[in-house]
Amino acid sequence: MRVLLSTYGSRGDVEPLVGLAVRLRELGAEVRVCAPPDEDSARRLAGVGVPLVPVGRPARALAPAAPAPSSIPERAAEVIAAQFEVVTEAAEGCDVLVATGMMPAAAGALSVAEKVGIPSVSVTFQQLTLPSPHHPPLAYPGRPFPPGVTGNRVLWDLDARSIEVLFGEALNGNRTAHGLPPVRGVRDYVIGDRPWLATDPVLDPWRGTPEFDVVQTGAWIAPDDRPLPDELVAFLEAGAPPVYVGFGSMPLHAAADAAPVAVEAVRALGRRVVLGSGWAGLAPVDDRDDCFVVGEVNQQALFARVAAVVHHGGAGTTTTATRSGTPQVVVPQAADQPYWAARVAELGTGAAHDGPTPTVGSLSAALTTALAPETRARATDVAATIRADGAAVAAKLLLDTVGRGTPPMTT
Template structure:
């Protein structure tokens, strides 16, 4: 069996595919990953001996350049054109393609699977792109919803139109080069009748929605056995548990101010600080020995050793902190991150920061709550309910779908031990 895993996005889009790739390979499956050509993605996949098929420009460079919302259709067109050139060869001989990432990336990958005649599955790492009358859709940058519109069904209709305005022309141009018929509804094409939701049902419960048969596999997590760097381990051993502050792949405007606010808030609580450098290149200006700046590090090993985790609210970081039984302060920047901040607050395992620009005062106040004993106790309780076997569920479904035979098209599958809408 051969599987192609496809995405385009940040570390949070690539890391789940690393986890699934390793699990599939353990079961004797040949697997390759199609992702941006960034050095850290290349190295991460090399570390687990999984081939990378690079596609598109550097995700980090694109993120840090801060392109305007008006350029989104052009960027989508370039990405899908690149997929049409690269993915058919990568998919040659594969039995199934797993499409994830941004809507245009998933649409392009699914079109290639259609062209080469293999099975495919559409997977999302957050439920906010799946139509549900229980909540509002995410608005695209530059296309806000009218404030007077509150009917959820109408908002989802507007979301479908936004996807068509932004991506349909580019998608159908790409499909034409592949010899495929045009699609009328981009979101419907990407989501399909039975999408997979690769999130934990405790952190991210999905509720049944008419017309949408969701398979929730659980989060795709790779157990990380890498030791912490010696100097970081020595810092942790040298005193009381520090705080961790990091914003992953977020560019952060005014990153120097954010770093200094984090240091001030930690000192206000008498805590040392581990500062994650991230794509914003956070740094400690004064060089004091109560702050340790770290680049790449094993969060699964680090988070259980800190007093609280302050982060941007990416799905992967939220999940890792929840499994570590550590309180969180989520400072959401964009996209699905406010949703994860709300879930952390609703579960009582952390604090949702008000707005994307933390100050020393706002972080100090949030940490007053996060560091209270009852929140740590609640975080420990919830950690015991969070599952870690989503890759096993997903791998089993993929292998069963291929073993069952049948024509090319979207993979079905059963929901296993998880809720299916």
């Protein structure tokens, strides 16, 4: 069986597909991934022997800063057109397509599956894109919800209208050009009747809704056996466990001040620091030997060896830190990250920083909570409940449903 995995986003959108691809190949499937040609994602896929079919421009080129609201439809049109151009050819001969990533990319990929006549499944890595009476939607830049409107069902209706305004014209223009009928409601088309939620049920509990049947598989985690660099190992072994600070694929608010603030806050607590350079380009502030900078690294191995993890709150980083049993401080920057920060605080496995731009005082206070013995004990307890088999569950379910001729998703 041949499976095509499609996404458009940063490394955090690609990493779960690495986990699924590995498990699919163990079950005998051929797998390829359509994703933007960012170097970190390409290296990660090459490291597990999964072919990358590059789609569009690197995601990093589209994310130097928050997009102007007026540019969102234009960017969406570019992403959707790239899906039709590249994914159509990549999907030829495949038996099923798995679509994830930003809404317009998923809409384009699902349309390609429809065009070539193969079943598809729509996947999200956080539940805030799934309409529910239990939580509100995320607002798009430049389209805030009206003041005073708090009812979740009303907000989800407004969300559907925003998505239609932002992405509807581009999607239906491309569909018509490729011989497909227009869709009525982009969001409902992408979600379908049976979306998959690839998150851990302890970290991200889904409460259910009668509108559709959500399949929560568990998070898609790829085992990472890459060794840590020798220099990093030497640093770790030269003293007490340090604090890790990194913001992944986030450009970061006030990036120029982020490293000095983080280093001073960690030093104030008598700890050493490991800086993850990331897209924010975090770098040493002086030549003292209590600070070490890493680039691309095996976070599964590193997080298990540090005293705390300070990060932006991406779904993947939050899950990795939670599985490691290491306390966290989440400094949310955008999108779903405040949600993950709140979940960490609710579980008692760390602290949620108030806002995207920490000061020395605010970060030190959050770290004091994270470094408390009771937080470490709670993080250890929760780690034992986090599932490691989400990708294996999803791979078996995908191949079983396609093999039986049962569409994984209906629209």
